[in-house]
Amino acid sequence: MQELLDLLPLRDDLRGKSAYGAPQIDVPVQLNTNENTHPVPQDVQDAVVKYAAAAAATMNRYPDREFVELREALALYLGHDLTKEQIWAANGSNEVLQQIMQAFGGPGRKVLSFAPTYSMYPILASGTNNEYIAAPRAEDFSLSPEHAAEQVRLHQPHIVLLCSPNNPTGTALGLDVVEAVYEATESSNSIVVVDEAYAEFALAGTESALNMLQGRPRLIVTRTMSKAFAMAGVRLGYLAAATEVTAALRLVRLPYHLSVMTQATALAALRHSGSLLANVEDIKRQRDRIVTGLSSLGFTPAVSDSNFVFFGGVEDNKQLFESLLAKGVLIRDVGIEGFMRVTAGTEAETTRFLEALAEIVG
Numbered sequence: 001m002q003e004l005l006d007l008l009p010l011r012d013d014l015r016g017k018s019a020y021g022a023p024q025i026d027v028p029v030q031l032n033t034n035e036n037t038h039p040v041p042q043d044v045q046d047a048v049v050k051y052a053a054a055a056a057a058t059m060n061r062y063p064d065r066e067f068v069e070l071r072e073a074l075a076l077y078l079g080h081d082l083t084k085e086q087i088w089a090a091n092g093s094n095e096v097l098q099q100i101m102q103a104f105g106g107p108g109r110k111v112l113s114f115a116p117t118y119s120m121y122p123i124l125a126s127g128t129n130n131e132y133i134a135a136p137r138a139e140d141f142s143l144s145p146e147h148a149a150e151q152v153r154l155h156q157p158h159i160v161l162l163c164s165p166n167n168p169t170g171t172a173l174g175l176d177v178v179e180a181v182y183e184a185t186e187s188s189n190s191i192v193v194v195d196e197a198y199a200e201f202a203l204a205g206t207e208s209a210l211n212m213l214q215g216r217p218r219l220i221v222t223r224t225m226s227k228a229f230a231m232a233g234v235r236l237g238y239l240a241a242a243t244e245v246t247a248a249l250r251l252v253r254l255p256y257h258l259s260v261m262t263q264a265t266a267l268a269a270l271r272h273s274g275s276l277l278a279n280v281e282d283i284k285r286q287r288d289r290i291v292t293g294l295s296s297l298g299f300t301p302a303v304s305d306s307n308f309v310f311f312g313g314v315e316d317n318k319q320l321f322e323s324l325l326a327k328g329v330l331i332r333d334v335g336i337e338g339f340m341r342v343t344a345g346t347e348a349e350t351t352r353f354l355e356a357l358a359e360i361v362g
Contacts, residue, residue, distance in 0.1 A: 013126060013129075014126065017123075017126065019123075020119065020120055020123050022332065023330065025325070025330055027325065027328045027329065027330050028328040028329075028352070029328055029329040029330065029345065029349045029352050029353060030330045031329065031330060031331050031332075031342050031343040031344075031345050031349060031353060032330045032331050032332040032341075032342075032343065033332070033343065034167070034198075034227065034306070034307055034308050034343050035226075035227075035230075035232050035343065036226075036227055036228065036229070036230035036232070036279065036283065036307065037343070037345040037346055037349055038230060038279040038282065038283065038346055039230075040230050040276070041272070041275040041276065041278075041279075043272055043275050044268065044269060044272045044275050044276055047268040047269075047271065047272050048264075048265050048268045048269070050268070051264040051265065051267055051268040052261055052264050052265065052268075054264065055260040055261055055263070055264035058260055059260060062255075062256045063256050063258060063259055063260040063263060064263070065255060065256045065257075067089060067258050067263050068084060069263070069267060070089060070258070070263050070266055070267055070270075071084035071087040071088075071089065072084045073266075073267055073270040073271065074087045074089065074238050074270065075087050075240075076270075077270055077273060078210060078223075078240055079210075080210045080211070080213065080240075082210075082213075082240055083243075085243045085246065086213075086240055086241060086242065086243055086246065087238060087239070087240055087246070088238060088239050088241070088245075088246045088249050089236060089237065089238035089239075089258060089266075090237055090238075090253070090257060090258070091235045091236070091237070091257065091258065091262065092224065092226065092235040092236065092237045093195070093197055093222050093223065093224040093226075093237030093238075093239075094120055094124065094237065095235075095237065095257075096222050096237045096238065096239050097120075097121075097124050097161075097193070097195070097222065098124050098127070098128060099249045099252050099253060100159065100191065100193060100220065100239075100249070101124055101125060101128040101130055101159060102128050102252040103248045103249055103251060103252045104158060104159055104191045104248070105125070105128055105129075105130040105158055105159050106128065106129055106130065107129045109130050109131070109158040109159070110130060110131045110132075110133055110155060110156070110157040110158055110159075111125040111130045111131070111132050111133065111157060111158070111159045111160075111161065112132075112133040112135055112151065112152065112155050112157035112159070112160050112161070113132075113133075113134060113135070113160070113161040113162070113163070114134070114135050114136070114137050114143050114148065114151070114162075115134035115135070115136065115137065116137070116141065116168060116169065116334070116336055117134075117161070117163045117166055117167065117168075118161075118163050118166075118167045118168075118195065119334075121161055121163075122134070130158075130159070133155050133157060135148075135151040135155065136151075141166075141169045141171075141302070142171070143166075143173060143177055144177070145174075145176045145177045145179070145180035145181075146180070148162075148177050148180055148181050148184075149180040149181060149183065149184040150184075152181055152184040152185055152190075153184050156188050156190075157185075157188075157190055158188070158190050158191065159190060159191045159192075159193065160181055160185065160190060160191070160192045160193065161193050161195060162177065162178060162181060162192065162193065162194045162195065163195045163197075164178075164194055164195065164196060164199075164209070164305075165196075165198045165199075165201070165202065165304070165305040165306040167197070167198070167306070167308075168308075168310050168332070168334040168336075168339075168341045169302050169310045170198075170302055170303070170304035170305060170306040170308055170309060170310045170341075171302055171303045171304065171305060172202055172203075172206045172305035173194075175207050175209065175211065175212060178192070178194055178209050178212060178219075179212065182212075182216060182218070182219060185218065189218065190218065191218050191220060191245075192216075192218055192219050192220070193220045193221075193222060194209035194219070194220070194221050194222070195222050196208060196209065196210075196221055196222060196223050197222070197223065197224045197226070197227060197237075198227055198228075198305065198306035198307060198308075199223060199228075200227070200228035200277065200280050201227070201228065201280060201283065201284055201287070201304075201305060201306050201307045202305040202306075203303075203304075203305050206305050208221070209221045210240060213240060213241065213242070216242075217242040217244055217245070218242075219241065219242075220239050220240075220241040220245055221239060221240045221241070222237065222238070222239045223237065223238055223239070223240075224236070224237045224238075225237070225238075225266060225269060227307060228276070228277060228280050228307075229269050229270075229273070229276050229277075230276055230279065231265070231266070231269055234262060234265045234266060234269075235262065236258075236262060236265075236266045282346075282347070283307050283344050284307075284344075286344040286345060286346070286347060286349075286350040287304055287306075287307060287308070287309060287344035289344075289350055289354070290309045290342060290344055290350060290353070290354065291304060291309055293354040293357070293358075294309065294311050294357075297357060297358060297361050298313060298361065299311045299312065299313040299314070300312040300313045307343060307344050308341055308342060308343045308344060309341070309342055309344065310334075310339060310340075310341045311339065311340060311341075311342070312338055312339045313338070314338050314339060314340050315338075317333045317337060317338070317339075317340060318333070320340065320360065321333050321340070323360045324353075324356055324357065324360065327356040327359070327360075328352070328356075329352060329353050329356045331343075331353070
């Protein structure tokens, strides 16, 4: 494949790079991509069919390019006195982030985040002609307000990405980190993005950056319906920000970028959020079971505000990955030696993971 690419007039900055991809292996227990593995409740399935049927009658026309009804529903779900004018959505939070980089980044501009973090950030930055800077975290992968602000002042980025809860480590940032970063960007007039893809799974007492939006026009909070809403296959991500931000994103969005089916399915899910979010509580219980189980087996799990657990104490990443795979359990090697990540699945999936791990360790 690389030889074929070399024959094409590919951009120089893309040569030698790899596309994003997690292993897709058909095994009984797939706990490697942080999906919500709980089945979609029947009432939600029925609502999706009903809404999709109504949308099918209008497929000969372009969808509402302003997706007003969906933005109203998302604002209502988020609360915090948000209005539809402060909401934007796209095909997954990845496209939301891409649009942010298109609007506020570009050639000669810099995007900064703190590694290890979501592996799509550098790919999105590269694809939008931004220089990507991976600032370091502490040895325990934490991020202090002082260090974060220092890195921002040092590099003067145009966009800062703060993943909270962080992927792959799973721990949420304190709002003091967000505040310190925002204040450090005052002189550079930079955009600060808090990626809250896993916010619904947060531990009690963990605050959302949505609480900070008032009076901070350069702050953006992104969310997704892929995780808590079990809508990974729908591809719907969204953000809350000042109205000036959503106006800027209209300059780079593709025409009619959200299909009638995407809008209809997302609306059905939002109007049955109670059924979907009931599964969140079970996922949190399974996550906590994993933390307890890993600790009892001699591993060192990180504090998790997400639907997955990042754990250390792994002697051989490849060996553990393959040993679990042989037992029908797929987890994620995130490329950090001595650490791996596992998604909290259903009770049965979680039990099988812990049993398989105990068999391997024993």
